[in-house]
Amino acid sequence: MSFPADKWKKDFPILAQIVNDEPLVYLDNAATTQKPTAVLKAIETYYCESNANVHRGVHTLAERATTQYEAAREKVQHFIHAAESAEVLFTRGTTTSLNWVAKSYGEANLQPGDEILVSVMEHHSNLIPWQQLAKKTQAVLSYVELTEEGLLDLDSLRGQLSEKTKIVALAHVSNVLGVVNPIQEIARLVHATEAVLVVDGAQAVPHMPVDVQELEVDFYAFSGHKMVGPTGIGVLYGKRHLLEKMEPVEFGGEMIEFVYEQESTWKELPWKFEAGTPNIAGAIGLGAAVDYLSTVGLVAIQDYEHELMAYLWPKLMEVPGLTIYGPLDTAKRSGIVTxxxxxxxxxxxxxxxxxxxxxxxxxxxxxxxxxxxxxADSTARASFYFYNTTADVDQFVEALLATKEFFTHGLN
Known part of the structure; x- marks a missing residue:
């Protein structure tokens, strides 16, 4: 493999440690990724040199912090190819982003009898908000079927879409099955019924190029901590014409234009949604993560993860008694193995x-x-990223075989 995974791995201090007398092999990347020195330094530099509240003060530190915060928004805009930075809202993460859409857009636009479509592969973050929305509006929550292979059944989707469908909410990449859903094709089907498409991109943005305009999505949510950025920061992308009609979910300082005794007016996009002091350091750290991943290259990351899966797969096929969930064709999945x-x-x-x-x-x-x-009541999951090496794969397989041997025959 020509991809220099060993080189990139050295940028992540945490990966150099010994755990239980063994070199650490970190394969829980679907839960959260590790952070490179560049991101850690960006956060430290902010707190050491620019710590101040944004959008409010006119002193040097405040203006410096505001510039860095809004620069991070522009970096995200270009990273996901949004039409403008005003379509990029900073949130606490994917969960918050999806809840905002359900609470603001959903409650304003759904009526009794309307339909919300999701799939059974969804993470709870892209399921429970829609359950609650259906209860509150008396809408109907329905599920798109999966194929025997574990792929989203597009025939099922086509058959369920109707004039009653108002929201379709799907993962771009499943955090369990590892399948990559054909979002662009799905968007065209959804828009033919004049419904909106909400996409959970938490497992996609860190691993492949994402162009929200090309995908034709209406809303797209993802988290910083799954893309080598800090925790507590995420993004909700939304098309301007939708965001402009939506009411904020949180109210307080910073998101207002004028406050009178009995009523208030909101700032323009994107600030009307960002009440209170935002996670400034988190946004700056996310901007540094975007810079870092752009240097590595998302196409290179995607290609390398496919190569890593191709290297892993024959080894897994030789492990007796192993059940793998999702498609066995590595071309149809990401670097998640459940x-x-x-x-x-x-x-x-x-x-x-x-x-x-x-x-x-x-x-x-x-x-x-x-x-x-x-x-299955529960499953084990190994999830790979670009800083994982073939040596990591070998250690994973060896540990898997040793685990099976221990529980089968015990210690010799």
Missing amino acids: FNLDGIHPHDVATAMDMQGVAIRAGNHCAQPLMRKLA
Whole structure:
């Protein structure tokens, strides 16, 4: 492989440590990614040199902080190819972004009997807000089917779309199955019925180029911490004509234009949605993460993850008693591998792997409806990123085999 994963790995201080007497192999990237020195330094520099509130003061530090904060918004705009920076709202993360859409757009536009379409592969963050919206508006929440392979069934989607459909909310990439949904094709189907498409992009933006205009999405949500940025910062992209008609979800300082005794007016986009002191350091850190990922290259990251999966797959196929969820064709999935070992609880697998220095996830992955469909109470999950190497893959497989041997035959 020509991609210099070893080079990039050196930018992440946390990855150099020893865990349980073994070199750390971090494979929980779908939950959160590690942070490169460039991002850590950007946050430190802000607090050491520019710490002040934004949009309010006229002193040097305040103006410096405001410039850096808004520069981060512009970086995100260009990163996802939004038409303008006003369409980029800073939130606490994907969950907050999706809740804003459900609360603001959804409550204003849905009537009893209207329909919301989601899929059974959705993360709870892209499911529970729509459940609550359906209850509040007396709308109907329906589910698009999956194929036997674990792909979104487009025939099911076509058959369910109707004039009653007002919102379709889907993941760009499943955090369990690893499948990449054809969002552009879906957007055209959805818009033919005049519904809006809301996309959970948490597992997509860090791993592949995303162009929200080319995809034709109406709303797109993602988190900084899954793309080598800090926690507590995220993005909601929305088309201007939709955002302008929406009411803010939170109220207070900074988002207002005028306040009278009995009523108030809001600032223009994007600030009318960003009440109170924002996560300034988080936004600046996110801007540094965008710079870093742009240097690495999203096309290169996507191609490398496919190569890494192609390297891993034959090794996994040789592990007896291993069940992999989602398509077995690596061309149809991202770097997420969700699995179970026969007769061994996923939490035991994850604990045993951790003792060998390999960090993976175990549980329902905030996708309980999907777990039920897969007939699994919980699963183990290894999720790879561009700083994972073939040596990491080898250590993962060796740890998996050792885990199976231990629980099958015990210590010799």
